[in-house]
Amino acid sequence: MKKTVLQSSLVICIFGAFLLLSSCCSNKSASKTTVSPEVSEILPWLEAPSLKETYKDIFENIGVAVNYNELRSSDVLEGLEYHFSSVTMENEFKPQFMFNWQAPNTKGTFTSSKGVTITVPTNIPDFSRMDTILKVCKTFGLKLRGHVLVWHSQTEKSFFRENYKPTGAYVDKETMDARQEWYIKSILEHVKEWEEKNNDNQRIIYAWDVVNEAVSDGANANNYLRQNDSDWYKIYQNEDFIVNAFRYANKYAPSDVQLAYNDYNCAMGNKTAGILKVIDAIKATEDDDFLPGRIDVIGMQSHVDTMNPSTTSIDIAIRKFLEKGVDIHITELDVAGSPIGNEKMLRFRYKELFKTYAKYTKKDGGNGISGITLWGLNDERSWIAQKNGVTQCPLLFTHGNKGYMTKSAFYGAIEAAKEQ
Numbered sequence: 576m577k578k579t580v581l582q583s584s585l586v587i588c589i590f591g592a593f594l595l596l597s598s599c600c601s602n603k604s605a606s607k608t609t610v611s612p613e614v615s616e617i618l619p620w621l622e623a624p625s626l627k628e629t630y631k632d633i634f635e636n637i638g639v640a641v642n643y644n645e646l647r648s649s650d651v652l653e654g655l656e657y658h659f660s661s662v663t664m665e666n667e668f669k670p671q672f673m674f675n676w677q678a679p680n681t682k683g684t685f686t687s688s689k690g691v692t693i694t695v696p697t698n699i700p701d702f703s704r705m706d707t708i709l710k711v712c713k714t715f716g717l718k719l720r721g722h723v724l725v726w727h728s729q730t731e732k733s734f735f736r737e738n739y740k741p742t743g744a745y746v747d748k749e750t751m752d753a754r755q756e757w758y759i760k761s762i763l764e765h766v767k768e769w770e771e772k773n774n775d776n777q778r779i780i781y782a783w784d785v786v787n788e789a790v791s792d793g794a795n796a797n798n799y800l801r802q803n804d805s806d807w808y809k810i811y812q813n814e815d816f817i818v819n820a821f822r823y824a825n826k827y828a829p830s831d832v833q834l835a836y837n838d839y840n841c842a843m844g845n846k847t848a849g850i851l852k853v854i855d856a857i858k859a860t861e862d863d864d865f866l867p868g869r870i871d872v873i874g875m876q877s878h879v880d881t882m883n884p885s886t887t888s889i890d891i892a893i894r895k896f897l898e899k900g901v902d903i904h905i906t907e908l909d910v911a912g913s914p915i916g917n918e919k920m921l922r923f924r925y926k927e928l929f930k931t932y933a934k935y936t937k938k939d940g941g942n943g944i945s946g947i948t949l950w951g952l953n954d955e956r957s958w959i960a961q962k963n964g965v966t967q968c969p970l971l972f973t974h975g976n977k978g979y980m981t982k983s984a985f986y987g988a989i990e991a992a993k994e995q
């Protein structure tokens with residue numbers, strides 16, 4: 576019974592769509608002015624204005640998250656070169672991927688800056704994909720935001736446990752501190768050597784999210800850190816793992832690599848306050864003689880929806896971070912609450928967001944927003960393509976049988992630059 580109803584609704588829908596289409600086509604041939612201006616702007620992405628050109632005087636980087644397969648597709652690479660200067664690997668530089676899901680062996684040793692000797696694996700990190708990614712980015716003139724060194728999620732459980740056994744007891748703080756230094760050193764030195772050898776010692780990875788999402792949504796005066804689902808917190812019970820990560824990143828990264836703390840819900844008052852505490856704790860180590868820390872950037876993830884957070888609260892958070900003397904990267908921008916048919920709303924939202932960000936362009940050597948990264952190329956592959964059973968259209972491009980096409984929302988972002 577249900578099936579029959581569904582089938583007939585489908586037939587009605589198809590018929591309706593056919594009528595709509597033929598009326599559009601006949602209107603089009605009768606008079607071009609009857610075509611909605613939004614529809615007429617839907618273009619193959621190489622025929623539309625270039626996003627990065629449009630923003631070249633406002634942001635140092637316009638970026639997008641991609642996955643390994645996208646980065647190896649010639650269609651995608653053409654569009655990346657045309658619209659973007661920077662890419663973020665959606666997954667491939669996360670600890671779990673660098674471990675390549677292999678059980679770590681215990682064949683090597685490492686002595687930390689503090690003189691603690693630990694056993695370390697010799698079979699990981701696995702740099703094979705990272706090297707291919709670096710090579711592709713070099714060939715296509717793309718830079719990379721490194722994402723991510725220290726995170727409670729997508730990190731092997733075994734990394735935190737005795738003998739690297741996923742079921743072992745947690746190691747003590749001293750051991751974990753040395754493991755953290757070993758991991759950060761391994762990644763950053765590998766990239767540095769690759770760039771020295773293959774890119775005249777010029778940066779391809781220009782920034783790293785050193786720590787991701789360590790502040791709690793429920794941050795308060797007594798405790799501002801994520802606790803229950805964080806193995807890092809369970810071992811440390813305080814923010815030392817965050818601060819130390821920035822000391823090690825500063826020690827092993829070239830000085831022109833920007834070091835970022837990245838998080839979501841940055842415009843929520845108590846979360847903003849928690850992130851400000853992170854900045855203070857890292858900055859307090861800047862003049863340390865032994866292992867100085869450094870923080871250059873707050874990464875504001877920006878998984879927003881069409882209504883929230885308001886641009887007023889985003890504005891307040893941006894100003895608070897900038898007052899601390901750091902820059903901002905908008906790192907993971909997409910707009911949920913954007914079901915099909917909500918194009919006008921989405922265009923308006925992208926426009927007001929880009930206008931808000933553009934107000935904080937870097938000027939006269941001061942701090943500002945230096946880059947924006949969209950969290951995905953096209954709606955169909957977005958991590959929120961389906962939310963609560965509803966198909967979402969959270970991004971600026973769509974991909975179908977005509978290839979990559981601009982959406983109305985894309986022009987919201989373009990208009991924002993022109994209205995500066």
Ligand code: GLA
Nearest residue numbers: 665666722787839876907958
């Ligand atoms: C967080 C992480 C990203 C990604 C998204 C979901 O924001 O920082 O790497 O995993 O969640 O796609």
